[in-house]
Amino acid sequence: MRRTYRGDGIxxxxxxxxxxxxxxxxxxxxxxxxxxxxxxxAPNAAAPDEIARTIERCPSGALQYRRLDGGxxxxxxxxPDVTPIRNGPLRxxxxxxxxxxxxxGEALPRASLCRCGASENKPFCDxxxxxxxxxxxxxxxxxxxxxxxPAPDRPIxxxxxxxx
Ligand code: FES
Numbered sequence: 001m002r003r004t005y006r007g008d009g010i011x012x013x014x015x016x017x018x019x020x021x022x023x024x025x026x027x028x029x030x031x032x033x034x035x036x037x038x039x040x041x042a043p044n045a046a047a048p049d050e051i052a053r054t055i056e057r058c059p060s061g062a063l064q065y066r067r068l069d070g071g072x073x074x075x076x077x078x079x080p081d082v083t084p085i086r087n088g089p090l091r092x093x094x095x096x097x098x099x100x101x102x103x104x105g106e107a108l109p110r111a112s113l114c115r116c117g118a119s120e121n122k123p124f125c126d127x128x129x130x131x132x133x134x135x136x137x138x139x140x141x142x143x144x145x146x147x148x149x150p151a152p153d154r155p156i157x158x159x160x161x162x163x164x
Pocket of ligand 1: 088089090113114115116117118119124125126127128129130
């Protein structure tokens, strides 16, 4: 379920079900994104431009924004581009319509799509590729240790994620 956090200049939304725990937000802008604070997103704690730039680095589309200050909305590449991540998902940059197997869907500005076949949230990656030891060629990405990733190959579970 997507939750919304409204600031003066920008509105941020987050869907925990889509998060792949790369922590681009927590590591990129800790004044705004703090897993130990409630609410965990403080959209007035940085300039809207800075928040927008950080959110655009979220590969899953779990984080999105809407400008309230007249600033530019996110514009991904058109048509979208798709990159296979080594031993992981397909990273999509650009607008994608995601329709879940159980019904429901959402237009996302970015997405990480499962290519290992094991996700329980298809078509989205839910990090099951780590559990099954999926191996496939692709772009290497560096994932840092963070509050949601105690080891690079060990993200916390959705159940253990304290964010609403
Ligand atoms: S690629 Fe991540 S769950 Fe399948």
